[in-house]
Amino acid sequence: MIFPPKFICGPLKNALFFCFSVLFILILVDSVSGLGSMDSISASFGDYGLFCAIDASGKQAVICWDTKNRNSTNSNSLRYPNNLPPMAALSGGEGFLCGILANTSQAFCWDSKDPSSSSDLVLPVLQFNAYSHIAAGKDHVCAVRGSYYSENDFGSVDCWDIIRTSNDSLSSKQSARFYDQLKIAMQSAKGLEYLHKEAVPPIVHRDVKSSKVLLDADWGARIADFGLLTPQERGLNEDMSTDVYNFGIVLLEILSGRKPYDADCTPPNVVDWAVPLIRQGKAAAIIDRYVALPRNVEPLLKLADIAELALKEDPKERATISELALLLDQIVKDGLIL
Structure with missing residues (x-):
């Protein structure tokens, strides 16, 4: 999910949001054309070069591939396609990705290099909340409370930081x-x-x-x-x-x-x-x-x-x-x- 800068207001925001989204999707079409029906494409930025997408055929499985490998249709280039739970939405930051779980609407974040570390990247006090939207920046995540499958949400926003520690692993912390x-x-x-x-x-x-x-x-x-x-x-x-x-x-x-x-x-x-x-x-x-x-x-x-x-x-x-x-x-x- 792509969000425009928060300081852009009014009609200009909508126009920029639409144009940027279309441009982003067009750039990725060539990379994902061989992977079947896709939804909610997201990126893990920085030196990691990882893109992920949700399989829109009904399984809602997460499929990830390395953008440095142009032969993205080759299954050998895909990363841990079977190790992540089904997702309803995705967003990416620097070296990590976050999504909304398809079955519970809970937030789920993981290290691009180590998906097993996901439990550490959502604050414990927020792990049981349901969310309708999620968006990741370079080093932080914000999510809107409410069920992903409901037209209504609670409106309140939870945010937390994701930082890289001295041993090059990721951890989450409350923003101060x-x-x-x-x-x-x-x-x-x-x-x-x-x-x-x-x-x-x-x-x-x-x-x-x-x-x-x-x-x-x-x-x-x-x-x-x-x-x-x-x-x-x-x-x-x-x-x-x-x-x-x-x-x-x-x-x-x-x-x-x-x-x-x-x-x-x-x-x-x-x-x-x-x-x-x-x-x-x-x-x-x-x-x-x-x-x-x-x-x-x-x-x-x-x-x-x-x-x-x-x-x-x-x-x-x-x-x-x-x-x-x-x-x-x-x-x-x-x-x-x-």
Whole structure:
């Protein structure tokens, strides 16, 4: 199953999805023409060169072959065609493939080189869930809950990472994306607080955005490309409130996974889209549904409230960067239960 990039919205997404799918299938036609009726072709990327497909004749067996061997119609080029359970859907990542079991709708993932390791590649807490859709990226998997054979699904998305260990084997782990980015946001806020409150003369950045936050070797956040202003040069408080507003946009990026401005989304401005939902008590609607969520989403809802404090229309009503840093520090100390 092929999915378009998550940041593409509206009609453009559908058009790109259709064109890319058709192109992908045409490229593979020559390779699979001798293997009979196929469905749900998937790839294992990287140096592994493995493609798999579901036999659409009724058995739903998984058939895999090496793309480096052009004579794919030769049964000797097929890999473990009889060692995998029947599948209803397939998707591939770097060195691994995932599918939905035909009989139970459960997720099933395996190492391209070692199908026997499949039990290790789905998180234990997710192994008994039923799924309607599954999609793998380079090093992660996301699946939508619900029966594959039902028109309805539960809508919630489970995601997990698949990592390669030092001995070149694969293992799965729960994604800690939100917690890592919360720490980066907190460190960035403290960096801005130092510029605003401790530096002499005070320093105002004037162009706070996610691309200006740099990470060191230990994943510590550093603010780059800031300006130098004194109270006599401009209205310092107003400039500081602009830094706060722009930092609020960074928080929305972390929460939603959206760009600050995306012409293919409605509304295109992330502030115009997210802030009204937060003020209506619907902050959960802006949380990025393409990544694994912690079991306790309350800290993420608090993060949405913090972003709203930074995004007040009236600069005088916005929180200071010191207040934001304190609130973010408390969320990080409380932690996210993954």
